[in-house]
Amino acid sequence: MPAEPKLSKIMDVSLTRSCNYDCSYCNQRQELDQPMYDLSESKRKIMSNQRRKGPEWIAGLNAFPYKADYDKLIFSGGEPSLHGDFFEIVTQVKGWRSKLIVTNLSFDVQKLIAACAREKTKVIVQPSFHFEFSQFDEFTGKLDKLRAAGLLSNFIPVSIVHLPDRAESLDYRDQFRRRGYNASLYRFEGYYKGKFSYAPLDGFGGIKETKEVLYSSCVQPVKPNGDIVYCTTDTYSEDCVNYGNICDQHYLPIPNEITIRDYGHRHISAASWTRARQPQTGERIWQGKNFRHRTTSTRLRNFLENKNYSWLAAAKHTVNTLQNKLKKDRPENQTNLD
């Protein structure tokens, strides 16, 4: 099989698996050892949540010698702000192309703004509005402060999961727009009320039969204990292969593609970042919407996202609308809904 260009890679550091919310649609409910069912029927699954302290994260991420291989560094969770040294970590880690926080925005944004000013650094906040727990007025008040400080993502200023039977998703999307925020609706991934959506069931649905595939991931997750793993699926497993540990400052080479034998039991949250191919022919079985190579257009996209231009949200909305129109009749329509 011919060599392919480099992947556009993201390092996704989960500072903690804990969360102060308990959304009924949280995909951290999926059990890997049984068929996937409606997520609201099970509990949030927290695997090992042994956490590293702030100074360990700061030293490890600052010393990481392969930063240039990654287009972004994301701090996520659970809810990353529940880490006791959250503000220090996100502002004292430096030298990456861009830093992003994926959050439910339950933290005090004024503290983040002050810490960024103190450290003379920028971290872009990409908040999700979880309507079962967040209050609209409080949430938008925080968006106002972040936007004024230049820390709110203009690429994805607010995201809301679209649940087909919940009017709130659309209602809140419209309320955000009236308030001046171009909220994006995201397709729910997994089983919902008996229907499986987004990824192929025979890869991510936890069916009985598993198969061997060539597998590749654009996201390199890092567990709360600092272990670097291959794909998000591995963050739900205690005994997966790791590629070193950020906080121990010990790193191993990470292959572009590996062979896995459990395609059928991969975690749904890995689906959008990954690609699966037939081992013999290299024929593509699945490719998620966020699986990208480092092409000119990906570099441009990353450049614009890092610059965080104020017109990005409107531009992205227009592009998504066009893509959705073009792909409307295709079952694999993967773009965001709006």
Ligand code: SF4
């Ligand atoms: S805020 Fe996110 S991590 Fe927390 S319960 Fe909701 S969906 Fe899950």
